[in-house]
Amino acid sequence: MAFEPPQRLVRALGETYGDEAVGDWLEQLPKTVQEAVDRRELDVERVMAPGGRSSLVVLVRRPDGTAAALKVAPPSASPALERAALEHWDGWGAVRLLGSTDGALLLERLHPEVSLRSLPEAKALLEAAGTVRRLWTEPPADHGFETVAERTERQAEAMRAFADPGAASLVATALAARDELTAVSPELVLLHGNFRQGKVLAADRTPWLAVGPEPLVGERAYDLARLVRDRVEDLIAAASGAAAARRRVNKLADSLEVDRERLRGWTLFRAVESGTRAIAAGRRGEGELALEFAGWL
Incomplete structure (x- = not known):
């Protein structure tokens, strides 16, 4: 999946973790997203822009047509801890986690705007x-x-x-x-x-x-x-x-x-x-x- 990471994300990650710490992750990001999309057979609609400051969010659809959002964050942002919290809440007051793999979280689709x-x-x-x-x-x-x-x-x-x-x-x-x-x-x-x-x-x-x-x-x-x-x-x-x-x-x-x-x-x-x-x-x-x-x- 070819795309340029939103500049807001690039700047924010550089400020928080340092350009060198996230440079490799940003370079591999299109490949990481494509692998996550392929693994779950998702149809990509679009990348959210300007998006967030700590992760990339891609609006997708699952094989059954259900709308979802794929969130990909660098290891330095501790996506495993976010996953653990979302699993614990199980949709109670928070977005529901639909699945996760290697730092990519598949979430129920909300209305980000x-x-x-x-x-x-x-x-x-x-x-x-x-x-x-x-x-x-x-x-x-x-x-x-x-x-x-x-x-x-x-x-x-x-x-x-x-x-x-x-x-x-x-x-x-x-x-x-x-x-x-x-x-x-x-x-x-x-x-x-x-x-x-x-x-x-x-x-x-x-x-x-x-x-x-x-x-x-x-x-x-x-x-x-x-x-x-x-x-x-x-x-x-x-x-x-x-x-x-x-x-x-x-x-x-x-x-x-x-x-x-x-x-x-x-x-x-x-x-x-x-x-x-x-x-x-x-x-x-x-x-x-x-x-x-x-x-x-």
């Missing part, structure tokens, strides 16, 4: 809360998922190395919050790991389903922290943005029975981590928005 971001903010947050609640289940026995403490320690190492004097105080505050939060974890449930409005798509068998998990285990407040920062551009542009952000923390915490202060702390840490990472990757505008948002908390 329609996410919760298409809804008014209040409705989107309500639907997001209902969706993520379904995902918070007891993890499977002998699971291989990392913990919130393990993932955020790696992120904290990069933050400590971030050399921008203007952000030093905010980084220190975020790191202190992370240390306090990981000292004691109130629960250990399976989390989506990257949950936000854009990760919830319209579906046929139920209105909305989550996609693209980066699964780990830990407390629910961590999973909500990225959702709090959704539509940050609108918040920054509004005169009451700071107050609206704090209200959003309280509203989500109360509606999902999560401690307000723990959610505020994780939201702060994740916003600063995202901001410093974006600036380090050359996306200064995006990074400064995240840091300004974090400063409100």
Whole structure:
């Protein structure tokens, strides 16, 4: 199957894992996709473009004519962990896994052009809360998922190395919050790991389903922290943005029975981590928005 990987995917993988680490995978990607298509006798409709930042998605049809989506991700993106989480959820709140082989996941077809971001903010947050609640289940026995403490320690190492004097105080505050939060974890449930409005798509068998998990285990407040920062551009542009952000923390915490202060702390840490990472990757505008948002908390 001949095609050029979407440039959005090429850039994002290079920023995250390094050009050398993913270069060979990208070069072999057309062959990998063709082998997965042939193995399952799929008919290819089209490659999703601009597509995602961590994987290639191809819209296909199965031999019986059923619409599906083939997702192919590099080993560095841990597709085996995504597969394990999707198998555990078995379609409950998340896209259903139809099969998998060598890093290629065959998924039920959703409506990729329609996410919760298409809804008014209040409705989107309500639907997001209902969706993520379904995902918070007891993890499977002998699971291989990392913990919130393990993932955020790696992120904290990069933050400590971030050399921008203007952000030093905010980084220190975020790191202190992370240390306090990981000292004691109130629960250990399976989390989506990257949950936000854009990760919830319209579906046929139920209105909305989550996609693209980066699964780990830990407390629910961590999973909500990225959702709090959704539509940050609108918040920054509004005169009451700071107050609206704090209200959003309280509203989500109360509606999902999560401690307000723990959610505020994780939201702060994740916003600063995202901001410093974006600036380090050359996306200064995006990074400064995240840091300004974090400063409100």
